[in-house]
Each structure stands twice: as structure tokens, then as C-alpha cells.
Amino acid sequence: MSSIDSIEVQFGLAHDCIRACVFADHIARTKPQAEAWLSICDMCYSDAVMAWNSLFGANSQSSHWKKMAEILPIPSGSNLKPFGLSIILDYIRVTEDQWKQYHQDLVSFRNNRLAHFRTEISSVDVPNITWALHSACLYREWLIQLLKAQQHQGKNIKVTETTQEEMLATFRRQISEVCK
Secondary structure: OOHHHHHHHHHHHHHHHHHHHHHHHHHHHHOOOOOHHHHHHHHHHHHHHHHHHHHHOOOOOOOOHHHHHHHOOOOOOOOOOOOOHHHHHHHHOOOHHHHHHHHHHHHHHHHHHHHOOOOOOOHHHOOOOHHHHHHHHHHHHHHHHHHHHHHHOOOOOOOOOOOHHHHHHHHHHHHHHHOO
């Protein structure tokens, strides 16, 4: 897989996570009456957790964010900091222990409830996806800055012009059009 293909996978997973978080949040807050919405909300939540785990879960996954340094390094002379735990903690405003617990909770939920479908895990044990949304948004923005740094070094790379706010507004508009 080329570095561009790998970047597209990273963006795809970040977008999947962000969209699924926005959709699940809207459905949960709106509480639509049609019976199908509960299942759709569950699917969105599951998609958010799976996409987040692909990016932030196990270090061994080929799609984990830590693999990006191998795929497309930060160009020398760039002022872009390597993506890492300290950036996540600062952005979300949590302690390292809080993040580690959250990470463990989402990985465990994915492993036990979604991948191996252990039904004894109740809805009370479902982790909140707010930090998943924020970390995926942060990662997407960092990827955009990495691509811009690569462009500045002369690489012929297309970088999205869609801002985070525009993307979030699009996802919110999409779900609100169908879930009232």
C-alpha cells in the first residue's frame, strides 16, 4: 500500500469515527419515536468505536496512528509536532491516567462487546464517545497539517479544503435531515 493510500485510510477512519459520533449523538439527543432509530443509533455507536479503535486502539494494527511516522514522516524544517499522547491530552484537557482508562474502556468494549459479542456487558458499561469524537477531530486536523507540510516540501499531494467546522456542520445537517 502506498503512503497516499495509507493516508486515505487514515482520513477514512477519522471521518467514519467523526460521522458516527455526530450521528449517534444526534439520535440519542433527539430520541426519535420510530423504532428503527434505536438500532441505527447502536450501529453508529458501534461504527464510532470500531473506527476509533482502528486509529487509536492496539499499536499492532496497521492503521494505528503511530504507524504514520513510518508511512509519511514530518518533513525536516516543519514546525509540526509529531502526533502523540501529549497533544491528545492537551486538546481534550484530560490527565494521562484519565486517557489511559478511557483508551482501555473503548478497547475493552470493542474486544468484548463488538468483536466477540459478550452479551453480559450491559448498556451501563458503554463508554461515552465524546473523547473519541474529539481525538478523531484532532487527528484529522493533524493529518491535514502533515499533508500541507509535505506540499510545502514540493510533494504533489491534494489536501482537503473542508474545515473541521464545515465537516461537522455537514454531518449534523445530514443526520438532522432524516432524524427529526
